[in-house]
Amino acid sequence: MNIKEAAARSGLPAKTIRYYEDIGLVRPLRGPNGYRRFRDADLHKLGFLGRARSLGFTIEECRTLLALWEDRARASADVKQLAERHLVRISDKIAELQAMQATLSHLVQACAGDDRPDCPILEGLAPGCCHRTGGPPHGPSA
Amino acid sequence: MNIKEAAARSGLPAKTIRYYEDIGLVRPLRGPNGYRRFRDADLHKLGFLGRARSLGFTIEECRTLLALWEDRARASADVKQLAERHLVRISDKIAELQAMQATLSHLVQACAGDDRPDCPILEGLAPGCCHRTGGPPHGPSA
DNA sequence: CTTGACCTTCCAGTGTCGGGAGGGCCCATC
DNA sequence: GATGGGCCCTCCCGACACTGGAAGGTCAAG
Known part of the structure; x- marks a missing residue:
């Protein structure tokens, strides 16, 4: 899907999604016309980012959380430590x-x-x- | 006094004081060498600004508060309204x-x-x- | 005269986008 | 085929309230 639908489904503004791509948080495909093409996995990431941001995590923390989220072998202690620091x-x-x-x-x-x-x-x-x-x-x- | 002493007495960094002059919150005199010269009135203003900022007022609110502070005929209701909005x-x-x-x-x-x-x-x-x-x-x- | 502390201005960066310019692409309709 | 409107692209600037640093002038002490 194009960026507008991705924005509608993820709840993030299109501008924000472009920004997130800019800083390397998401990497949507590109069609032959240069348009971004979002797959379901991209949507999942965007939703994850939106919720993490709404809990007040910084972008860099979101980057870490995203990496942990995608790492099936992560230790939950790593995530918990990050969250606890944020709670403080x-x-x-x-x-x-x-x-x-x-x-x-x-x-x-x-x-x-x-x-x-x-x-x-x-x-x-x-x-x-x-x-x-x-x-x-x-x-x-x- | 020069900026360093003004910074020490007001508790604000010298950089911040220069910035405040830049945006017109304070207007210290200038010596023949171009150095800023702060009078007591400037120090009072800087202290006022530091405390208002520490209460979370924005710079523009501080500008308004400063104007009200210097206006001996202001109505206290104006100040109170500003403060109440900030409390919200x-x-x-x-x-x-x-x-x-x-x-x-x-x-x-x-x-x-x-x-x-x-x-x-x-x-x-x-x-x-x-x-x-x-x-x-x-x-x-x- | 040199040293070092102090002062000046100007430029650039912080974090997280939002606004808008200028231009390309796509689909539907006339 | 032309036109219109909607969508998309990149790029740059602005917001907030400073903060850091570079390049260079001034002043007082030794």
Whole structure:
């Protein structure tokens, strides 16, 4: 099948599928006109990738998982280790977001939110004020 | 003071400070040799930015917050609205991560993690298997 | 005068695509 | 045979918020 049907069946945008081919995650055949031709095995891979990505695995982890998936002799311990490391990352991220949430909701609760200029939120962000969560100043990344 | 001291005092890398100047968040003076010269007001801004960023506000939100901070006649409602929208984003993100966490930890628990090839994690990622969390296949972004 | 720390600008890369330009292919219809 | 519309191709740029590095200017100490 052509890319549009592969996209519809896998749930991935055609652009993403082309990108995945670009970085070597899938290798569909090519017809004589240069069109990509996807077999069932390619579809399976795409579905696998979509689900792994939706669980937050990076592309490189997906590449590893895909290799393990296709290796019938793999040890399940290898997969489990990868997944557990990813779970740790997820937990860390959740904790980080919860810390932001706690700090910010304190500030929001303290703010009247009317047409007066007094604003505990801005005051809380001002230098030398109040207690902080203490994290390094690089929240949303990592 | 020069950029290095401003970086040390604000907790931001010098590169980041240059970037912030580039996009117009701070406007330090320049000495006759072309070096940036930071006044206390610039330092305050940098600290403000660092804390707002650490709470997960985007650069554009920081720009808005900074404008509100410097506007002595702003209504605190404007700030509160911005912060509340951001809180919603944080909650959504947490929920998304928790869904990933739930799905993945189920799979991990079911996996023996030994040297045999049977792996419920990979099976759970395979097409046409088991129940999913159902989210769109774009986890870590957004 | 040399050394080394500091400063400058500019360019390129990160990760994961999405948007769009410019052009080719294919099928159906007139 | 010509035309239209849909599908496909490659290639390049932009997004986010920086980070690294190269090439070169400036300053203070020895």
